[in-house]
Amino acid sequence: MHHKERALAPVFQRVLGAEIVVPALDTDTLGTFSGEVPRPDALVETALLKAEMVFDALPDIDCALASEGSYGPIGRLPLVPGGVELLAFVDRKRGIRHVETLSTHRTTWRLQRFAKGDPDRLLALKGMGFPRFGVFVGCNSDMSHPIKNLVTVEDVISAMDREAERSSDGLAVLYSDMRAHKNPLRMQVLRAAGYKLARRLQRLCPKCHAPGWGPIGSRRGLPCEACGAPTHWIDFEIDGCNVCGHAETRPRKDGRRTASRLSCKACR
Numbered sequence: 001m002h003h004k005e006r007a008l009a010p011v012f013q014r015v016l017g018a019e020i021v022v023p024a025l026d027t028d029t030l031g032t033f034s035g036e037v038p039r040p041d042a043l044v045e046t047a048l049l050k051a052e053m054v055f056d057a058l059p060d061i062d063c064a065l066a067s068e069g070s071y072g073p074i075g076r077l078p079l080v081p082g083g084v085e086l087l088a089f090v091d092r093k094r095g096i097r098h099v100e101t102l103s104t105h106r107t108t109w110r111l112q113r114f115a116k117g118d119p120d121r122l123l124a125l126k127g128m129g130f131p132r133f134g135v136f137v138g139c140n141s142d143m144s145h146p147i148k149n150l151v152t153v154e155d156v157i158s159a160m161d162r163e164a165e166r167s168s169d170g171l172a173v174l175y176s177d178m179r180a181h182k183n184p185l186r187m188q189v190l191r192a193a194g195y196k197l198a199r200r201l202q203r204l205c206p207k208c209h210a211p212g213w214g215p216i217g218s219r220r221g222l223p224c225e226a227c228g229a230p231t232h233w234i235d236f237e238i239d240g241c242n243v244c245g246h247a248e249t250r251p252r253k254d255g256r257r258t259a260s261r262l263s264c265k266a267c268r
């Protein structure tokens, strides 16, 4: 619905020689960007559910791709906005369900509140990249019906004043429209996530040859350089296949065999 194929189709064509076909689906029923910020585990479920919906719309297709994103203030640093993009890939023939994630600080996400006639409204709107980047306008005491698809600065300003008047505390909320087609920066992040997923699908499991071989985790306990006791540093990485369950360990990419004594509980 939000033209994400513009970001993903060239990537899948280039890396895998795969063609992306867009089904006619209304995925807004599964949650939209104008509401609450969902939890990451809910995003994974939603993305997989979206991908499965493709098979109902296009019964001849065996591989489906769906995307979910979440942007907002980062939990521990409320003033620093960030986001995460998820791409769910399902190959129903081979039994592959893979979710690739990409975290980013590259976002123009903002949320600010303004009273009617506030002179800072225009500057805030400019700072959010409007009109190249979309915005939503809401009423601070009732965020359930945000105003979308505003085209001109005049439209946004008058919507803000209307919503401020309607709000019990006299404040309108101006925040970023993170739908992909209204956010060029999100399109870029989506493309990067697409590359990450496509490259993963390029790698085949050494045992069953299913696509999607790659990192599934890591094990901590790299020995201390002075006393050899295990530390919280990563000791080795684990690659795995989510079709046959085969897994292999490999040493750290940076080649370190010991951890700094500063990270050791015994030596500190």
Ligand SMILES: [Zn+2]
Binding pocket: 224, 225, 226, 227, 228, 229, 261, 264, 265, 266, 267
């Ligand atoms: Zn030590």
Ligand SMILES: [Zn+2]
Binding pocket: 205, 206, 207, 208, 209, 210, 241, 242, 243, 244, 245, 246
């Ligand atoms: Zn395998």
